[in-house]
Amino acid sequence: MVATERDEPQTVIGSSMHEIAFPDNFKKFAEEEGRQLKDAHEHVGRDIGTTIAGFVRNRPDILGVQVRGEYAYAACAEQGLKVFDIAFIDHKGFSERITTAPVSPAGQRFFVKTAYATAVASPTTIAPDPTRTHRPENREQSVHAMYGYLYVADKYEGMITVPAATIIDGNPLNNFLERDVTFNPGNILKGANSITIFGTYAYITCDAGLVVVSVDDPKKPVVTSVVGEGFLNHPRAFQGQFRYGYVCDEEGIKVLDVTNPAMPRPLGALPLEDAHSIYLARTYAYVAAGKNGLVILDIERPDAPRVDQVFNAGGVHQRPPRREAGDHLRQRVRLSRRRQEWDEDRPAHLAGDPGQRRIQPSSDAPAHRHLQDPQGRRGAGDLQGDGPRPGGRRERQPGLGLRTGRGQAVRPPATAKAVSPRGGRPALVGQRRPARSGLRPGPTLREGRTAPLISIRI
Numbered sequence: 001m002v003a004t005e006r007d008e009p010q011t012v013i014g015s016s017m018h019e020i021a022f023p024d025n026f027k028k029f030a031e032e033e034g035r036q037l038k039d040a041h042e043h044v045g046r047d048i049g050t051t052i053a054g055f056v057r058n059r060p061d062i063l064g065v066q067v068r069g070e071y072a073y074a075a076c077a078e079q080g081l082k083v084f085d086i087a088f089i090d091h092k093g094f095s096e097r098i099t100t101a102p103v104s105p106a107g108q109r110f111f112v113k114t115a116y117a118t119a120v121a122s123p124t125t126i127a128p129d130p131t132r133t134h135r136p137e138n139r140e141q142s143v144h145a146m147y148g149y150l151y152v153a154d155k156y157e158g159m160i161t162v163p164a165a166t167i168i169d170g171n172p173l174n175n176f177l178e179r180d181v182t183f184n185p186g187n188i189l190k191g192a193n194s195i196t197i198f199g200t201y202a203y204i205t206c207d208a209g210l211v212v213v214s215v216d217d218p219k220k221p222v223v224t225s226v227v228g229e230g231f232l233n234h235p236r237a238f239q240g241q242f243r244y245g246y247v248c249d250e251e252g253i254k255v256l257d258v259t260n261p262a263m264p265r266p267l268g269a270l271p272l273e274d275a276h277s278i279y280l281a282r283t284y285a286y287v288a289a290g291k292n293g294l295v296i297l298d299i300e301r302p303d304a305p306r307v308d309q310v311f312n313a314g315g316v317h318q319r320p321p322r323r324e325a326g327d328h329l330r331q332r333v334r335l336s337r338r339r340q341e342w343d344e345d346r347p348a349h350l351a352g353d354p355g356q357r358r359i360q361p362s363s364d365a366p367a368h369r370h371l372q373d374p375q376g377r378r379g380a381g382d383l384q385g386d387g388p389r390p391g392g393r394r395e396r397q398p399g400l401g402l403r404t405g406r407g408q409a410v411r412p413p414a415t416a417k418a419v420s421p422r423g424g425r426p427a428l429v430g431q432r433r434p435a436r437s438g439l440r441p442g443p444t445l446r447e448g449r450t451a452p453l454i455s456i457r458i
Helices: 016-021 023-032 048-053 327-345
Strands: 064-068 071-075 081-085 117-121 149-154 158-163 181-183 194-198 201-206 209-214 222-227 237-241 244-249 252-257 265-271 277-281 284-288 294-298 306-311
Touching (some): 016 023, 194 237, 237 277
Antiparallel strands (some): 064 071, 071 081, 117 149, 194 201, 209 222, 237 244, 277 284
């Protein structure tokens, strides 16, 4: 979804800065478009490689997305982890802005099969390469090994690490993803539904509560602590900022002190119904609160959050009602009645199916105009046909030349010359051309000669 202007300054569409920097665009967005974003690009969510391999037969459920560099990583439930190339998401020269195979699907594998992937996380949104060779004379700091991995939360398998350095090293010949470590000691990560990388730790919400896993060595993850029953009730998401962390569960928002990220400790709580996920931005927290819409929290005092405002767009963002059996039949009946009422209100000369493209002329419709040639002579006159099409659309029929939306026939003067469509010598208008099969000869001019088919731009 396009949310900002393409030109500098790239202000958010609909914001107060947008009104100042782009007043015309803001006015159009607010008044003509009803403050609704129009531009968006989508992808079916299916990797062409999995289709060829026979794994995928229907559209997957995408439960989580993580963007990093030129790629978007998606947790697709039973279909596991999938990677999409979004390098050309804002390039007007590409009709397909999101792709699953930048090269031949036989030359890459951008998916990893898992039991039920629910979320995916990356340590950063940029693309540092820990596998790159460093020259000593440059005195470069090494990149931590954890930045070369993706971390997938799976409902049944726990946490899965996937080496991703091969797709950010600039070499298109080694883009074959596969799992490295499957981590779920004692089934402690059963029911994992979200994962967040905080420092060198992975915070995973699951049936046991909030499980903290050290990924300082991605090949040997270790559970450092569990914040469970007594404080958390079926947690759904975690986000951390500085020395504080916030968890969404069935009771609302729970605050943690993460000064020691390996051992978070409970700090406070804010009751909030239907809290699903949370995003932190300085002194505010944005909570997706289901039927309540977007709840904005003031976290200037991190240990005592409070509700600042609630936005639900007048109920537009509430969950749509469940469709019942027979809804499609009732909808067809309503459409049929609406069409019947529309027919009854139409003028007599427009009677018929509202979807038809041809309109029968009325008795008081204006007569067709005659076109005149440079010598002042009239053209072919009125031609009989099915009538004009609405909107002034021009219609071309075999043997009848060009017909305009007003119904007049357009014919060149008898002395005009036309270039043969086969690139041959010029032919006088009026010379009879051999009729093709299925086409009847054109109408006769006043001089008794037949005009060939010719296109004229008006």
